[in-house]
Amino acid sequence: MLHSFRQGGMENMIGQMAWRLSQSGFKVIVCALVGSDDFKHRLPPGTPVLELQKRPGLDLRCALRLRALIRELKPDVIHSHNWNALVYSLLALALGLNRTPLLHGEHALLYGWERSPWRLRLRRLFYARCDIIHTVSQGQINDMAALGLTRNLTLRVIRNGVDTLKFSSLDKEKCRLSLGIPPHAPAFGMAARYVPEKRHNLLLQAFLKIGKIFPTARLVLAGAGGNCEAATNELVTSHPFADRIIQLGHRDDMTTVYNALDLLVLTSTSEGMSNVTLEAMSCGVPVLMxxxxxxxxxxxxxxxxxxxxxxxxxxxxxxxxxxxxxPDLLRTMGGAAREFIEQEYPLAKTAADYMAVYTALGGKNLTTAEGR
Structure with a gap:
């Protein structure tokens, strides 16, 4: 269960886990509150994607539709992802007096109004109904503990992983040629949706100075969507070095994008465990976070x-x-980054961790009704 199944780091991980789970005998059903797009084609063939078409605000009819689906599908485990999915999962279970095990995942750091006292009280109340709460990093649990959110809960850290066969080193010059980046120009960039917490504006402002110091440098922006996309496009258009800013939009060849860079930059303030960082490091590209x-x-x-x-x-x-x-240090760090990811963050480890939790909650013959 998740808000929507569209392009994003969490959604990409869900797609990869769906393949691993289905290959291991798990039946996966994706349930999206407000819909999906072509990104659902990243799921294994035949994976149901159920769209509840939730209306803005609190939509009790959506909760009733979800309750009916749970009655029909009889999942062994419900896996909710982030706040909206948790709210509607709990509403549906309460309305149906259903005791299906609920695994809830938090994939990003709480920020802004999410840290207000009334919102934290709601989270404590809702978390108490979950069988297991999982995060994607220990840092998230530490932050939740500081906010008083972890008392009397069963907690797990299930770290994101990366497909190290797909995300690996390629010929940098060929990758740059395909993206229009000069072969010897310093190139750095970001891959993210255009939302406030990613802080594209900060990177664009920084390029005012960097562009003067490195007259051939290229700033590469990959990604699409989000409520700041139009504003960011205006900043790019009016930028003094607009001719050296390469906007790629949504890409299905991110391995090529990463390999074209000397450095990936992540100015985000709310990551839990950045998939973009994992992927770039797996390609042998160092990351500034x-x-x-x-x-x-x-x-x-x-x-x-x-x-x-x-x-x-x-x-x-x-x-x-x-x-x-x-540049020599960047290359050395890139090689070390690849070795680190191979050892610590293989996708198989992430899948095994999820399977272990599902099995513990729902038994061996599982249907997981979730956002995965």
């Missing part, structure tokens, strides 16, 4: 990537400049 939740579990500064407190555009510019001035 904002020092936030989950970053310390992925990045060993100076060895396989870099961490920085990127609060202002000046912070971002300084951190990127320092790394672009050391």
């Amino acid at each position: 904002h020092a936030t939740c989950g970053s310390e579990e992925l990045i060993h500064p100076g060895r396989n990537g870099s961490l920085a407190a990127m609060t202002t555009a000046d912070d971002v510019a300084a951190a990127i400049t320092a790394l672009l001035e050391q």
